[in-house]
Amino acid sequence: MSKTPENSSRKTLNPENWVDQYGDYLYRFALGRLCNPEEAENVVQETFLAALKAQTGFSGKSSERTWLIGILKHKIIDYLRRYYREKSIEDISNNEEIINQFYHDSGKLKKSPSGWLPNPVELLEKKEFWNIFKNCREKLPRAIRDAFTLKEIEQMESKKICETLNITQSNYWVLLHRARFLLRQCLEENWFDISSKD
Numbered sequence: 001m002s003k004t005p006e007n008s009s010r011k012t013l014n015p016e017n018w019v020d021q022y023g024d025y026l027y028r029f030a031l032g033r034l035c036n037p038e039e040a041e042n043v044v045q046e047t048f049l050a051a052l053k054a055q056t057g058f059s060g061k062s063s064e065r066t067w068l069i070g071i072l073k074h075k076i077i078d079y080l081r082r083y084y085r086e087k088s089i090e091d092i093s094n095n096e097e098i099i100n101q102f103y104h105d106s107g108k109l110k111k112s113p114s115g116w117l118p119n120p121v122e123l124l125e126k127k128e129f130w131n132i133f134k135n136c137r138e139k140l141p142r143a144i145r146d147a148f149t150l151k152e153i154e155q156m157e158s159k160k161i162c163e164t165l166n167i168t169q170s171n172y173w174v175l176l177h178r179a180r181f182l183l184r185q186c187l188e189e190n191w192f193d194i195s196s197k198d
Contacts, residue, residue, distance in 0.1 A: 013058055018048055022065055026072055033076050033149055035138045043079050047072040073154070077164055080146060084166040129191060136186035140179055147172060148179035 014021075026047060030040035050071050058067055137145060146165060150156045156164075162172050 012060055013055055013064060015048075015052055015055065018051070018064075018068065022068055025065070026068060029069065030072060030076060032134075033153065034079070035145065039079065043072065043075045046075045046079075050075065080150075080164050081166075084143075084164070132191045133183075133187065136183050136190065139186065140182055143167075144175050144179045144182065147175035148183070151176060 023044065026044045027040055030043045031037060034040050034043070047068060051068055054071070058064075062070075137148065140148065143165065147161060147167075150161045150164065151158070158169065158172055162169055165172070165175075167175070
């Protein structure tokens with residue numbers, strides 16, 4: 001009996017090697033999105049379980065790792081949906097004091113944003129910049145960080161982000177504005193002040 005293309009593509013899956021081959025990579029990917037080690041471990045475990053159940057659906061059109069990443073992305077979204085349905089999103093006003101510290105009572109900025117002296121293309125190539133950016137992103141309040149991550153890293157559409165985080169469009173735009181503002185402040189304090197002195 002000859003092998004069908006479907007059977008031969010299934011043969012390329014090696015579930016017994018998934019943890020050793022892809023566990024660390026999947027964990028780092030999940031941690032980069034969720035910023036919480038325990039949550040990252042849980043979604044990776046869910047990914048492996050879902051992949052075991054879905055083996056017969058593997059078409060072989062992508063690599064095993066790409067297929068697992070696709071499942072992991074869905075598991076991260078599923079996790080965030082559950083999180084924001086079970087726990088209502090932080091009141092947007094909870095972060096007012098963080099933002100207000102940069103403004104006078106009149107609403108004028110206490111300090112205008114600095115000009116970013118380094119060439120943006122050079123920044124993309126600097127590992128130190130990305131480490132500081134990662135630390136700044138991790139310091140953002142949870143809902144702000146999740147909205148920013150889904151939009152800017154996962155390139156998700158705003159409507160889907162609102163559904164995932166269980167928020168309105170106006171809340172979504174406020175979260176994104178605050179994410180960008182807080183990231184800029186953090187980068188100015190931790191990167192641009194330092195790099196301009198070099």
